[in-house]
Amino acid sequence: MIGTEEYHKISELVKRSGKRLLFLDYDGTLMPLMKFPSLSAPNEDVIRILTSLASDKKNNVVIISGRDSATLGKWLGNLDLIIVAEHGALIKYPGKQWQELAEETDEWKKEIITAMENSSRKCGGSFIEEKRFSLAWHYRNASYESGNFHSRELIRTLSKMIHNTPLQILDGNKIIEVRFTKVNKGAIAKMIMNKVNPDFIMALGDDRTDEDMFSALGRDSINIKIGPGETAAGYSLITQEEVVRFLKELLLKELN
Numbered sequence: 001m002i003g004t005e006e007y008h009k010i011s012e013l014v015k016r017s018g019k020r021l022l023f024l025d026y027d028g029t030l031m032p033l034m035k036f037p038s039l040s041a042p043n044e045d046v047i048r049i050l051t052s053l054a055s056d057k058k059n060n061v062v063i064i065s066g067r068d069s070a071t072l073g074k075w076l077g078n079l080d081l082i083i084v085a086e087h088g089a090l091i092k093y094p095g096k097q098w099q100e101l102a103e104e105t106d107e108w109k110k111e112i113i114t115a116m117e118n119s120s121r122k123c124g125g126s127f128i129e130e131k132r133f134s135l136a137w138h139y140r141n142a143s144y145e146s147g148n149f150h151s152r153e154l155i156r157t158l159s160k161m162i163h164n165t166p167l168q169i170l171d172g173n174k175i176i177e178v179r180f181t182k183v184n185k186g187a188i189a190k191m192i193m194n195k196v197n198p199d200f201i202m203a204l205g206d207d208r209t210d211e212d213m214f215s216a217l218g219r220d221s222i223n224i225k226i227g228p229g230e231t232a233a234g235y236s237l238i239t240q241e242e243v244v245r246f247l248k249e250l251l252l253k254e255l256n
């Protein structure tokens with residue numbers, strides 16, 4: 001929770017800082033979780049707040065997401081932001097092209113796709129999303145019972161398949177994702193932190209992939225978990241709706 005006392009403490013750190021680094025997850029943090037990933041285009045409020053945050057020269061704003069680079073580029077590519085796609089496989093600095101940080105190899109995908117297709121056939125409403133460096137099986141639109149049952153079954157199957165490989169399973173919020181272990185939000189967050197060399201760091205995220213980021217940044221950062229559940233973050237906000245309000249109040253008060 002961020003009570004009055006905690007808020008005051010964070011606010012003081014913000015005021016005293018000269019160079020800030022903000023890591024913002026996208027889905028479930030800046031925007032609510034939607035039934036289909038393609039429906040979550042940023043609304044006006046989010047565009048406005050990101051534009052304002054980026055216009056303050058003290059702020060270095062990073063959108064750090066598991067989404068693919070084409071979608072993030074289309075939605076946010078014109079803003080003065082650092083954008084991280086696919087949990088750190090790709091990065092884009094303001095006004096620059098995307099850079100790949102992971103090697104591409106598609107061989108590993110075949111077996112995983114077969115297993116996911118198997119689950120999709122049995123679990124109505126679920127679907128597969130193929131990204132460059134990961135595969136995701138979404139079951140947000142399946143019935144609770146079916147999604148629960150088949151997701152656990154898929155996890156067991158995948159766990160056997162990835163044994164002794166460089167792959168990792170992410171058991172997220174109504175999503176199971178398989179990706180290279182070399183790629184994670186923690187590694188990329190640390191790299192950006194070393195590059196920017198800020199005197200204030202804050203990171204916000206709602207899912208398990210954000211825990212990599214919280215752990216990597218550690219006590220150097222004000223880590224804020226969105227929603228309930230166990231977390232390595234020191235602070236939490238109960239709902240996604242609070243995020244934009246919190247950011248506005250904390251960082252844009254002086255600008256408005």
Ligand SMILES: [Mg+2]
Pocket residue numbers: 025026027028029205206207
């Ligand atoms: Mg998220």
